[in-house]
Amino acid sequence: MLKLVTKNIGIENSHTLAVAKANGVYSRVEKALAMAPEAIVEDVIKSNLRGLGGAGFPAGRKWSFLPKDSPKPRYLVVNGDEGEPGTVKDKYIMIHDPHLLIEGIIITCFAIRSHKAFIYIRGEYDLPIERVEGAIAEAKAAGILGERVMGRDFALDIVVHRGAGAYICGEETSLLESLEGKRGWPRLKPPFPAVEGYQRCPTVVNNIETLSYVPFVIEMGGQAFADLGSERNGGLRIYSVSGRVNKPGVYELPMGTPLRQIIYDHAGGIAGGRQLKAVIPGGSSAPILTAAEIDVPMDFDSLAKIGSMLGSAGIVVFDETVSIPAALLVLARFYAHESCGQCTPCREGTAWMTKIIQRILDGDGRMGDADNLIRIARNVLGNTICPLGDAAALPVISWVTKFRPEFEEWIKRGRPVSQAPIPVTHIGERTAVAV
Amino acid sequence: MSGDAHMVDHPGPVSWSDAARREIDAIFAKYPDTKSATLPIIWLAVREFGWISPQVEVILGEVLKRPLNEIHSVVTFYTMFPQGPLGRHHIQICRNIACWLANAPELMEHLVAKLGIHPGEISADGRFSLEEVECLAYCECAPALRIDGRYEGNLTREKIDRIVEEAR
Numbered sequence: 001m002l003k004l005v006t007k008n009i010g011i012e013n014s015h016t017l018a019v020a021k022a023n024g025v026y027s028r029v030e031k032a033l034a035m036a037p038e039a040i041v042e043d044v045i046k047s048n049l050r051g052l053g054g055a056g057f058p059a060g061r062k063w064s065f066l067p068k069d070s071p072k073p074r075y076l077v078v079n080g081d082e083g084e085p086g087t088v089k090d091k092y093i094m095i096h097d098p099h100l101l102i103e104g105i106i107i108t109c110f111a112i113r114s115h116k117a118f119i120y121i122r123g124e125y126d127l128p129i130e131r132v133e134g135a136i137a138e139a140k141a142a143g144i145l146g147e148r149v150m151g152r153d154f155a156l157d158i159v160v161h162r163g164a165g166a167y168i169c170g171e172e173t174s175l176l177e178s179l180e181g182k183r184g185w186p187r188l189k190p191p192f193p194a195v196e197g198y199q200r201c202p203t204v205v206n207n208i209e210t211l212s213y214v215p216f217v218i219e220m221g222g223q224a225f226a227d228l229g230s231e232r233n234g235g236l237r238i239y240s241v242s243g244r245v246n247k248p249g250v251y252e253l254p255m256g257t258p259l260r261q262i263i264y265d266h267a268g269g270i271a272g273g274r275q276l277k278a279v280i281p282g283g284s285s286a287p288i289l290t291a292a293e294i295d296v297p298m299d300f301d302s303l304a305k306i307g308s309m310l311g312s313a314g315i316v317v318f319d320e321t322v323s324i325p326a327a328l329l330v331l332a333r334f335y336a337h338e339s340c341g342q343c344t345p346c347r348e349g350t351a352w353m354t355k356i357i358q359r360i361l362d363g364d365g366r367m368g369d370a371d372n373l374i375r376i377a378r379n380v381l382g383n384t385i386c387p388l389g390d391a392a393a394l395p396v397i398s399w400v401t402k403f404r405p406e407f408e409e410w411i412k413r414g415r416p417v418s419q420a421p422i423p424v425t426h427i428g429e430r431t432a433v434a435v
Numbered sequence: 436m437s438g439d440a441h442m443v444d445h446p447g448p449v450s451w452s453d454a455a456r457r458e459i460d461a462i463f464a465k466y467p468d469t470k471s472a473t474l475p476i477i478w479l480a481v482r483e484f485g486w487i488s489p490q491v492e493v494i495l496g497e498v499l500k501r502p503l504n505e506i507h508s509v510v511t512f513y514t515m516f517p518q519g520p521l522g523r524h525h526i527q528i529c530r531n532i533a534c535w536l537a538n539a540p541e542l543m544e545h546l547v548a549k550l551g552i553h554p555g556e557i558s559a560d561g562r563f564s565l566e567e568v569e570c571l572a573y574c575e576c577a578p579a580l581r582i583d584g585r586y587e588g589n590l591t592r593e594k595i596d597r598i599v600e601e602a603r
Contacts, residue, residue: 164513181473183512242574
């Protein structure tokens with residue numbers, strides 16, 4: 001099976017320059033630097049490479065929005081704040097193939113005429129930070145980064161910026177605020193970062209995984225890359241699979257791979273031979289799918305069509321023993337904790353949704369609480385500066401709508417005797433790739 | 436976010452070591468303006484002083500040339516900047532969805548019993564502190580925790596016992 005950004009994972013010392021180079025990393029830089037920057041942007045547009053942090057915006061089009069005539073410096077800001085629950089993919093690239101990321105950054109910066117890139121990495125990621133910083137040092141010493149990138153008339157400096165434990169900073173304008181040394185309060189858009197980003201200068205913000213695919217677009221050409229995926233969703237991507245499956249882990253597969261195939265063929269099916277109950281297809285913010293909906297192709301457009309989203313492709317699998325209201329409390333509590341407090345609907349709404357789910361689980365639910373939850377969620381949805389409000393509201397709406405009888409059962413009978421609030425099932429040792 | 440925690444004073448005045456001052460200069464050199472160096476310099480202060488106290492905020496304000504209210508607003512926004520001392524080994528155990536599905540709450544109970552402390556507390560001997568955190572992005576090896584800057588996954592009671600013994 002074809003692998004691109006995870007190709008070198010498993011090779012000993014794949015994070016070092018010598019091994020990376022021996023396995024093809026940096027081999028695309030020369031070709032890219034011989035191209036016109038606009039031609040690279042065109043090729044990336046043609047490749048249908050989408051923003052793999054979760055928004056799915058076409059990467060090449062994002063680059064093309066940079067103003068042509070601005071006298072200000074341009075920046076590339078790389079989003080390695082990986083915090084969407086269920087999403088573990090960028091970590092693998094940073095730990096196992098940091099030079100591939102640097103190669104992608106070099107090509108992208110050349111394409112957008114930037115000479116400075118920041119990589120914002122979540123504060124908990126000590127090893128990824130160490131590996132990326134180590135790779136940057138190696139690349140500088142080897143003349144791959146610096147005043148003359150690989151001997152060419154192109155200067156590039158990359159700085160690693162460590163986050164400090166705020167989920168909201170994965171949102172691009174919050175990330176920029178944080179990079180500028182402020183609390184991570186998202187900005188109103190427009191202006192979009194392409195026009196006014198870091199230091200009010202034109203800025204492209206791209207995810208680690210997105211940029212790591214750029215060398216392959218150059219290598220095979222935009223059209224060939226596009227052909228690997230599904231319509232308007234080019235190439236491959238990394239699906240993170242966790243929850244009640246036999247083989248949780250990361251799987252790099254074509255865009256549009258059916259969810260059923262990922263769960264059963266790649267992740268080994270449901271743990272303990274139990275039945276599938278529900279799946280979060282794209283990180284905790286993505287509306288839940290029932291077991292009847294898993295034939296969906298995993299790409300941005302197909303999931304949007306059925307009212308969910310591909311997001312970060314963090315797949316979390318629930319088996320039949322999982323209590324949906326109890327699981328929703330885990331997420332509601334998360335969003336209440338991570339709401340930055342800037343917008344009232346999100347700050348208040350996330351707290352109230354958590355309290356209501358909690359009281360349902362405590363056996364104190366009131367008739368009408370299911371409707372209360374949906375009503376509050378709808379008052380958050382679309383009424384906030386950044387997508388965290390939507391991310392908190394969408395699971396509540398979809399979970400309560402699709403599993404309403406379960407919520408009502410808790411409300412009617414108090415805590416069902418048959419169902420402990422926290423499902424306890426022994427799963428045993430996992431088979432995920434060690435990091 | 437955090438911000439409700441009470442900031443703990445350092446016992447005496449704090450000042451930057453010469454090495455820290457050199458590092459601060461190196462951090463400033465990476466950014467086009469001084470403000471952007473705020474997070475990295477707060478991280479440096481955490482390393483130097485163990486936590487961010489009101490005294491540390493004062494010297495952060497001095498090097499960053501930012502008013503105290505701005506420093507405080509940044510320090511208290513981010514959950515990873517401690518505002519009081521931690522144990523020599525700080526354990527962060529994940530409570531989010533993948534870990535929850537893999538019995539994280541039960542392991543948390545085990546850890547609480549083993550260490551004799553609840554989240555937010557330090558053990559009497561100063562060795563351990565415990566914190567419940569949101570997704571660490573180690574879902575594929577859930578349940579997971581982070582201790583002393585490294586991840587440990589596929590946790591069982593036995594594995595937790597081993598991790599705690601090794602850290603003693």
